[in-house]
Amino acid sequence: MSQPLSSNEESFLLAQLAKGDQKSYQKLFYQFYADLCRFCNRYVRNEEIAEEIVQDVFIYVWEKREVINISVSIKSYLYTAVRNKSINYIKLQLPKDQAKEDIANFEIAGSTDVESELTFAELSVKVQDAIETLPKKCKAIFLLSREDDYTYKEIATHLGISIKTVENQMVIALRKLRVELSPYWEKV
Numbered sequence: 537m538s539q540p541l542s543s544n545e546e547s548f549l550l551a552q553l554a555k556g557d558q559k560s561y562q563k564l565f566y567q568f569y570a571d572l573c574r575f576c577n578r579y580v581r582n583e584e585i586a587e588e589i590v591q592d593v594f595i596y597v598w599e600k601r602e603v604i605n606i607s608v609s610i611k612s613y614l615y616t617a618v619r620n621k622s623i624n625y626i627k628l629q630l631p632k633d634q635a636k637e638d639i640a641n642f643e644i645a646g647s648t649d650v651e652s653e654l655t656f657a658e659l660s661v662k663v664q665d666a667i668e669t670l671p672k673k674c675k676a677i678f679l680l681s682r683e684d685d686y687t688y689k690e691i692a693t694h695l696g697i698s699i700k701t702v703e704n705q706m707v708i709a710l711r712k713l714r715v716e717l718s719p720y721w722e723k724v
Contacts, residue, residue, distance in 0.1 A: 541567065546610050553601050561601075565594055568611065572618050579622035589625060593617045596685075605687055617685075624683075666716035670709055677702055678709040 541549065552560035569590060576586035593614060597604060606613045667675060677695070680686040681702075686694065688702045695702075 541610065543609075550606060550610070553597075554604075556601065561598055564597070564610065568614050569594070572614060575615060576618050576622050579619070580625055585625065586622075589621045590618055593621060603687065603690060662717060663713070666713050669716060670712055674705045674709045674712075677705040678713075681706060 549560050549564060553564065572590045572593070573583070573586050576589050577583055580586050580589065596617070597614075608616075667678065670678060677691055680691045680694065681688070688699050688706070691697075691702045692699045
């Protein structure tokens, strides 16, 4: 494990990365790659898949380097991205029975009452069902934001609409999802 980056080093690294500096990208890669692979492997339990997931995250960072908005530390951003991609892999790529078993083994963050805990798999199904009830445009905007990690500006550009429209559609989506999922909040 290498030395953590100071906030000044992170800021400089991000600024250089945004300019397309490959040495900064390599430094970022070598700083975190091995640790991220070990972290990811705890989720997917397959070293090759873990490496693919981590590589996908680094490819995304490189491709979006000019527009990526990292408001937390680079380390936090990368670990969160790898965690999310790992869970998506478990949900979408593994055989359904294996996925249910794996996801059920994750604790729902912040839950302390074991008897009232919904498994992550059950909640995930409810969330997907709720997303399916959204109007087409609203659903597309929501998925670009939450699953593809697009910023509102990127969504607006991608869909050829205003940022205000994106904001309004996200408010609608979140309001509808809150209503659809409200029976499950008490259980979590």
